[in-house]
Amino acid sequence: MANSVYSINKGINRPLEFKGLKAQYIWYMAVGVFGVLILFVILYSCRINTYVCLVIGLSAGASWAMWIYKLSHKYGEYGLTKKLARRSVPKSIRAARNRDLFVGNLNGVYGKSDERNVADNGGRA
Known part of the structure; x- marks a missing residue:
């Protein structure tokens, strides 16, 4: 072979x-x-x-x-x-005019500010 x-x-x-x-x-x-x-x-x-x-x-x-x-x-x-x-990479990143989105995220609620959370929870923070 x-x-x-x-x-x-x-x-x-x-x-x-x-x-x-x-x-x-x-x-x-x-x-x-x-x-x-x-x-x-x-x-x-x-x-x-x-x-x-x-x-x-x-x-x-x-x-x-x-x-x-x-x-x-x-x-x-x-x-x-x-x-x-x-x-496709953006030239710059622009922040929103207000901080509602970020403040709401810190409190565990997305897109709502502290004042709205107090009003929605019946006065409880």
């Missing part, structure tokens, strides 16, 4: 990469290819000349691929996700 030779996977804890695209950019490319295919089908079903459909489809596909490769090389595996997350 012959000995089998197995190659060892030395890419443990490395991002998934295919032809220079890293991680989520592979999915973005797949969505783009599917979108260009749908665009071609719609144009072809509208009885537009086949060569015009091909030119539009190829140019849309090429521009999409160049844009995705540019994003992949510029931001890397998680850089685009971090950039989009950084956009």
Whole structure:
């Protein structure tokens, strides 16, 4: 019986990469290819000349691929996700004009101030 030779996977804890695209950019490319295919089908079903459909489809596909490769090389595996997350962080936190919400929470009642608690409890604090 012959000995089998197995190659060892030395890419443990490395991002998934295919032809220079890293991680989520592979999915973005797949969505783009599917979108260009749908665009071609719609144009072809509208009885537009086949060569015009091909030119539009190829140019849309090429521009999409160049844009995705540019994003992949510029931001890397998680850089685009971090950039989009950084956009959703507020620039500043503004407090409310009154402290009723916080005072009520200290007393165990949410959103009511001391005066309202006394009135609601029949004069008991």
